[in-house]
Amino acid sequence: MYKIDIMTLFPDTMGDMLSDSIIGRGQERGFLRAECHQIRDYTANKQRQVDDYPYGGGRGCVMYAQPLCDLREHILSGADGERVRTIYLSPAGKTFTQRDAVRLVNDYDRLILVCGHYEGVDERFIDACVDEEISIGDFVLTGGELPALVVADAVCRLVPGVLPDEECFAEESHWSGMLEYPQYTRPEVWRGRRVPEVLLSGHHENIRRWRRTQSLARTKKRRPDMFARLEPLDKRDLKLLQELSEEEK
Numbered sequence: 001m002y003k004i005d006i007m008t009l010f011p012d013t014m015g016d017m018l019s020d021s022i023i024g025r026g027q028e029r030g031f032l033r034a035e036c037h038q039i040r041d042y043t044a045n046k047q048r049q050v051d052d053y054p055y056g057g058g059r060g061c062v063m064y065a066q067p068l069c070d071l072r073e074h075i076l077s078g079a080d081g082e083r084v085r086t087i088y089l090s091p092a093g094k095t096f097t098q099r100d101a102v103r104l105v106n107d108y109d110r111l112i113l114v115c116g117h118y119e120g121v122d123e124r125f126i127d128a129c130v131d132e133e134i135s136i137g138d139f140v141l142t143g144g145e146l147p148a149l150v151v152a153d154a155v156c157r158l159v160p161g162v163l164p165d166e167e168c169f170a171e172e173s174h175w176s177g178m179l180e181y182p183q184y185t186r187p188e189v190w191r192g193r194r195v196p197e198v199l200l201s202g203h204h205e206n207i208r209r210w211r212r213t214q215s216l217a218r219t220k221k222r223r224p225d226m227f228a229r230l231e232p233l234d235k236r237d238l239k240l241l242q243e244l245s246e247e248e249k
Helices: 011-018 021-028 065-077 098-107 123-129 145-156 204-222 224-229 235-248
Strands: 002-008 032-038 084-095 110-115 132-135
Touching: 002 011, 002 065, 002 145, 011 021, 011 032, 011 145, 021 032, 021 145, 032 065, 032 145, 065 110, 065 123, 084 098, 084 145, 098 145, 110 145, 132 145, 204 224, 204 235
Parallel strands: 002 032, 002 110, 084 110, 084 132
Antiparallel strands: none
């Protein structure tokens, strides 16, 4: 069973999000467990205070190291022989990618996700207890809860058994370094727009080729940075890339 522990000031809200849909079903079936822990329960402050003004002055407050460290140690006390990774969700961290999600599933059995608030957390907690810092983009949020949910969702859906089979994610955007091809469903015509004929043909090889072409074209147009790093899989890819180049002339 894969485990994720989220250290947060809002465990009820977070828990509700993780108990629904695919992640919730994964927990019900015993493939994973996602648990949220209230940071305030571990503070030594009688008023359950978890933050104070920063040394050196400045606006806002900084979260204490003590309750964060004590909560983490409580979680680790139940991690018998598990490979555990402690991650602080921070705008100063490395930008999270699909490759990171795969790494965290393959290399670890348990994640501890730390949600900061206010002006962040005492740097000494990060130095002593955090294995890596992760960001979900170059912007700032009011807390680490949304980034923690993003990381948890991206990781949990890759846990074996959570999705029916590997094909559910192996052809998705970013899995193979490309964006996913367009998808269509019924009706065949909607507001004068038709589903591409090739998808109605039943010819599997033609459909595969169309989807691969669409993925390449979409990646080249929308994410040239990804396209520049793309390595053709085989001669068929090289031919498709050549055809795309000729169409642009």
